[in-house]
Amino acid sequence: MPKEYDAWVDNPEAIPEGQEVDITIRELTPDDPRKKYKSRYVRAVLFRNPDRSKDDILWVRYQRGSHLYPEPFGIRIIKDHPTLQVKPTLSKT
């Protein structure tokens, strides 16, 4: 079953497609429901037009959380970083 995550970015249009990025994501479909919204700092590849039947997807929020970018990205997680993210890579704030 594909997993769902979300993340905050300044400008979804500027997300580099197909490249590895370091990003903090939130778990939306964890195995343990009590872990929902847990943050993970990961290295991942993001891409548009995911196959919802098999690709993990990433919903993208604008900075104040109320607006979702209408189409989710696909996400392939390469690894979890062992440390906390110090500076967001897809935000200027």
Add this chain to the structure above:
Amino acid sequence: MAKGIQDTREFIEKLEAAGELVRIKKEVDWDLEAGAILRRGAELKAPAALMENVKDYPGWRLGGNFLASYRRYAIALGLDPDTPVPEIQDEFERRTEHPIKPEIVSEAPCQENVIEEKDVDLFMLPAPMVHWGDGGRYLGTYCLEVEKDPDTGWVNWGMYRRMIHDERHLGGLVLPYQDVGRILYEKYAPKGEGMPFALVLTPGPIGAIVSATSFGVEVSEPEMAGALLGEPYKLVRCKTVPLEVPAEAEVVIEGEVVPGLTVEEGPFGEYTGFRTSPRMPRNVFRVKCITYRNNAIVGISNMGLPVDDCDIIWAIGFAVRVRRALKREGIPVRGVNWIPEGCGQMCIVGLERIPYANIASQVADIVFGTRGPHMYVHHLIIVGPECDPFNIAEVIHDFANCCHPKRIQIRHDETSNPLIPFLDFEERVWSRGTKAVYDCTWPLWWDPRIEVPPRAGFKFIYPKEVQEKVEKNWKEYGFKE
């Protein structure tokens, strides 16, 4: 003499007896539903809520809106729920003139259960997703966070937002002019040392009031809690950090603010009624230990459109603090109304008389310069002796008819805070705001006989004997009281 209430569970019983609390037995989802119940309740002025059946979390409870009305605040102080607001302020001021040192106890309900560092998992707590679109699940909303100045031993209690990042870390906003910010940035950060903290979830009502009230620089907040309680406030030593926490706390999270590290935190629907600040790198709180009571209650302060806990706590605390400061400077103050619907940004000062011209400027200097309220208040309305500052209809009437727009004072580059919705981004980054003073008093240089307009009101424009005759015959005319 009336005494305050230390324990949330005793407070819940008193609220329920007064019709101010509902026990919800139906299963409630911590993911948005709990927050939505409290938000709607605050906006409809419904009773507080205790949710006794939380999805995914058997044995845990959620609750909120405990202090979201003047009636509940009065009950917390041991007063009659219908005590008028000025009398609640008077009682608050009277009690806080007599600090009472806390009592350290060896055993406490908040340590009935202990989770050591190796087993720490913040997701064992039913942290709510308070609003849709918030940056995470917030444990710090209805809370009391303890820090201590390592040099002076001064203890700060504060109610600050803290968001779960992962099992062992919280993220939180720490501003340099907050009391916690002074301790962190002036005492620990320069040395690269971690700052011990203890985050108390669901303190008793007196603890919650004190944590969200500003008493002044280096005023002992445990002693203020004792003052409001009417007896020594019971504290217990933490298990892993050199701090003491309220014995009655439902949950205590002990740990250290990690120097030089940040995590993404926010956004969060805030006290202003807006979700203003974006997601940003914030301080990291690393957790070492969790202790909790059996059948613990995780409290939620769902901040948003007024009126909620924050609005009421500030309406009393800020008002008394400013009223004291005004009286100390000889201002003939009749009353200070920190109107809850303003979410901290608006204050109404009523004067007993206008002894000299431009007293409004002096009032503004004091209100905007009083530490604590200073970073919240942006709109100051000053009314004269013929207007009751607690009667909003009268205040609006005076604002609309007595405040000449050309005499509105605009003060630029005043201290503000990054959560104010009308500031632009750069102003929020630097907490730099603009404030306005609306002087609704008549200029002293107007001749009272020919230039000051008489009020066309029952109490002002009829001879005393006519007023008395009409009041005496009111029911006989056919009117109800």
